[in-house]
Amino acid sequence: MVGNRIVVVCTANKIRSPFVAGLVLSRLPAFAGQRPIVESAGTAARPGDEAAPEVVELGRTYGVDLAGHRTRRLDDGVLATGDTVLCAERAHRRVVLDVRPDLISNVFTVREFARLVEQPAVRDAASDWAGLVSAASRARLAARTTADETDDLVDPVGRPRAVWTEFERQATGAVSIILGAVAALPARSAAAETTPHVGATRRSHRAQLDVPSTRRAMRRG
Numbered sequence: 001m002v003g004n005r006i007v008v009v010c011t012a013n014k015i016r017s018p019f020v021a022g023l024v025l026s027r028l029p030a031f032a033g034q035r036p037i038v039e040s041a042g043t044a045a046r047p048g049d050e051a052a053p054e055v056v057e058l059g060r061t062y063g064v065d066l067a068g069h070r071t072r073r074l075d076d077g078v079l080a081t082g083d084t085v086l087c088a089e090r091a092h093r094r095v096v097l098d099v100r101p102d103l104i105s106n107v108f109t110v111r112e113f114a115r116l117v118e119q120p121a122v123r124d125a126a127s128d129w130a131g132l133v134s135a136a137s138r139a140r141l142a143a144r145t146t147a148d149e150t151d152d153l154v155d156p157v158g159r160p161r162a163v164w165t166e167f168e169r170q171a172t173g174a175v176s177i178i179l180g181a182v183a184a185l186p187a188r189s190a191a192a193e194t195t196p197h198v199g200a201t202r203r204s205h206r207a208q209l210d211v212p213s214t215r216r217a218m219r220r221g
Contacts, residue, residue: 006085007038009040009096010089010153011043019055020088022064027175028182050071050107054156084129086108111170118177121135122139124164126181127185127186153170
């Protein structure tokens with residue numbers, strides 16, 4: 001069972017998961033006429049904290065307002081039957097499955113899910129979001145592979161600017177692939193040309209949203 005709710009999970013719910021969730025929520029089209037519900041949580045989050053200032057500024061670059069975000073800890077009350085869970089790291093997937101083992105077919109790392117739905121066979125097997133998640137799960141099972149370190153989103157907290165840049169590249173790249181897979185669904189084909197994507201570069205994204213090129217770059221973390 002796959003519903004229209006997506007939960008993005010990281011550790012503190014201050015950087016990776018709110019940024020990815022914000023990108024997805026701002027750009028993902030409706031499923032069967034219903035807007036998707038996109039939320040985030042952290043496996044070790046302290047409830048009520050604000051998002052990291054660096055990611056708030058990064059979000060603004062992509063037209064995502066994270067100023068009002070407040071952290072939430074992942075527990076068995078957060079997840080529901082049918083949720084699709086996209087984790088920043090493999091370690092988060094293990095925590096999710098400890099809490100809700102019934103979601104095993106619906107839990108991926110963000111980059112793992114992008115890698116799977118990029119496969120033509122997975123896209124061809126799906127006619128809607130539920131079908132896309134199910135096809136990705138079947139492809140993972142058929143390949144008898146699990147996510148490895150290349151499927152983790154780098155954690156930029158307390159790291160040099162170069163690591164923040166790599167996090168931005170990994171996160172926006174994965175979300176763009178997922179959006180592309182959704183746009184390719186038969187139910188979305190008529191609207192594919194207008195489906196918003198994350199720009200491949202900040203410059204291209206600013207051009208899409210008419211963001212002034214003078215906007216300040218993200219502060220060093």
